[in-house]
Amino acid sequence: MKQTIFVLGCLLFGVLGFAQDKDAIQEIENFVSEQNVKFKDLEESTLPPKYRKKIKQLEYFPIDLKYRLEAKFVRADNELALAMETSTSRRSIYMKYNELNFEIDGKKLQLSMCQNQNLILEEEYKDYLFLPFTDQISGETSYGGGRYIDMRIPESDTVILDFNQSYNPYCAYGGAYSCPIPPAENFLDVKIDAGVKDYHKH
Incomplete structure (x- = not known):
């Protein structure tokens, strides 16, 4: 009897896990579709027509749920203003809001959000x-x-961090844009083979 209950429990867990994965994949696919529409749509896209014509479709890494993970959301102790460097001489003013703590392949990692x-x-x-x-x-x-x-x-102290839903700054596609440059502390010493690829690499 106990063995039967255990087997049924494992089956139920597997079904729930499959359903969650299916929902996650659908969410990512919707995001990718929306990004492609945004870049091509004449009303939504901020890219000049000459650049929109070149971009038939954004290229993404294959969806990998390894890069969709739970992260600890830690509120910053001190909200310090940060003049973030950009791709031009302009400085963009941000306030550090929190840190995300998570692991990939057993490696502890951290990112700052603002x-x-x-x-x-x-x-x-x-x-x-x-x-x-x-x-x-x-x-x-x-x-x-x-x-x-x-x-x-x-609303909670954990969030879903999904690198499959990462996107490029407009600077990646050409044009005179001023894009925030990620601070040194937000370099991840791992390969994030998820999300959008470099437009110039395909």
């Missing part, structure tokens, strides 16, 4: 968090200027 002090004045973005990062493949198969992830301030 808030744009101008953007949070808008109602739509008052709980918006910005995560710029680089990793071992930056400048190889992914854009050398780093990639970004957006997130909303969570």
